[in-house]
Amino acid sequence: MKGIFESLRKTRNAVFGQIANLFGAGEIDENTWDELESLLIQGDVGVETTLALIGKLRARIKEEGVYRAADLNRIVYEEILALLPEAPPLNLKWPLAVILIVGVNGSGKTTSIGKLAAHYRREGRKVVLAAADTFRAAAMDQLKVWGERAGVPVIDGPEGGDPSSVAYDAIEYAQSRKADMLIVDTAGRLHTQHNLMAEMEKIQRIIARRVAWAPHETFLVLDANTGQNGLIQAQQFLKAVKVSGIVLAKLDSSARGGMVLSIGHQLNLPVRYVGTGEKIEDMAPFDREAFVKGLLEQ
Numbered sequence: 001m002k003g004i005f006e007s008l009r010k011t012r013n014a015v016f017g018q019i020a021n022l023f024g025a026g027e028i029d030e031n032t033w034d035e036l037e038s039l040l041i042q043g044d045v046g047v048e049t050t051l052a053l054i055g056k057l058r059a060r061i062k063e064e065g066v067y068r069a070a071d072l073n074r075i076v077y078e079e080i081l082a083l084l085p086e087a088p089p090l091n092l093k094w095p096l097a098v099i100l101i102v103g104v105n106g107s108g109k110t111t112s113i114g115k116l117a118a119h120y121r122r123e124g125r126k127v128v129l130a131a132a133d134t135f136r137a138a139a140m141d142q143l144k145v146w147g148e149r150a151g152v153p154v155i156d157g158p159e160g161g162d163p164s165s166v167a168y169d170a171i172e173y174a175q176s177r178k179a180d181m182l183i184v185d186t187a188g189r190l191h192t193q194h195n196l197m198a199e200m201e202k203i204q205r206i207i208a209r210r211v212a213w214a215p216h217e218t219f220l221v222l223d224a225n226t227g228q229n230g231l232i233q234a235q236q237f238l239k240a241v242k243v244s245g246i247v248l249a250k251l252d253s254s255a256r257g258g259m260v261l262s263i264g265h266q267l268n269l270p271v272r273y274v275g276t277g278e279k280i281e282d283m284a285p286f287d288r289e290a291f292v293k294g295l296l297e298q
């Protein structure tokens with residue numbers, strides 16, 4: 001199983017690893033800031049977050065009287081860390097904790113659900129999966145394969161059927177078997193974006209009607225390769241569902257992990273897990289400090 005540090009290799013090699021080289025000998029000047037700005041933008045941090053970060057750094061070195069570029073390393077580490085919100089404990093201590101998984105097609109939802117099922121099962125929870133992506137029969141079959149790998153039951157419905165009724169059936173099943181966790185897979189693609197968002201709202205409503213305070217967590221799965229587009233996707237989903245955290249899939253195959261900084265800074269959403277490969281054990285809980293070290297260390 002790869003950890004966060006190893007999964008950040010491409011992101012680090014592409015851009016972030018060069019930041020430390022910027023701060024070699026010499027004093028901080030306008031050139032330092034220009035180069036840092038261009039590295040951050042190349043690194044998928046996004047213009048808004050990059051400018052905010054540089055503003056913070058400039059203010060701090062003034063305040064602290066720092067003038068040697070070498071001293072910037074520590075300050076950059078601290079200010080990047082501060083862009084990432086500290087996550088509250090997961091809200092999963094319920095008789096039946098319900099996790100809703102949303103995200104565009106191909107982002108890594110089904111794979112991440114398989115990994116999450118195995119992860120929570122290892123923690124001793126009794127997990128059920130709902131295949132509420134009824135848009136394609138193959139999607140339900142794929143979740144069943146992951147259910148078998150993780151050793152947990154999967155409830156599905158007819159192709160083209162109502163996803164909310166699959167969620168409903170899965171809740172009944174989970175309650176009758178005294179399961180304590182239900183993870184709901186959803187479609188990432190419908191005929192229109194409007195339909196997709198309407199369906200996400202409906203499924204959220206049906207779940208809330210059957211289980212108090214549910215869904216207790218709603219994870220938006222983002223593909224780390226999408227970079228700044230991931231931020232736009234997140235903004236779309238936030239209009240329809242109460243996203244409580246991010247699962248960042250495919251960090252291992254991406255050079256664009258810097259997107260996490262703008263998600264933290266601009267959306268104030270915590271990343272909960274990162275995908276570190278295609279196998280069931282290839283997922284790591286997100287750790288802010290490990291992430292920022294993994295970005296910057298060489």
Ligand SMILES: Nc1nc2c(ncn2[C@@H]2O[C@H](COP(=O)(O)OP(=O)(O)OP(=O)(O)O)[C@@H](O)[C@H]2O)c(=O)[nH]1
Nearest residue numbers: 105106107108109110111188249250275276277278
């Ligand atoms: N390297 C790597 N590949 C991943 C990871 N997570 C998912 N994938 C791959 O990404 C592809 C899409 O994953 P899915 O889980 O099918 O994505 P999805 O969001 O369920 O897709 P739809 O059901 O079509 O909406 C698959 O080929 C996965 O093997 C990861 O963490 N690392």
Ligand SMILES: [Mg+2]
Nearest residue numbers: 109110133139
């Ligand atoms: Mg899927």
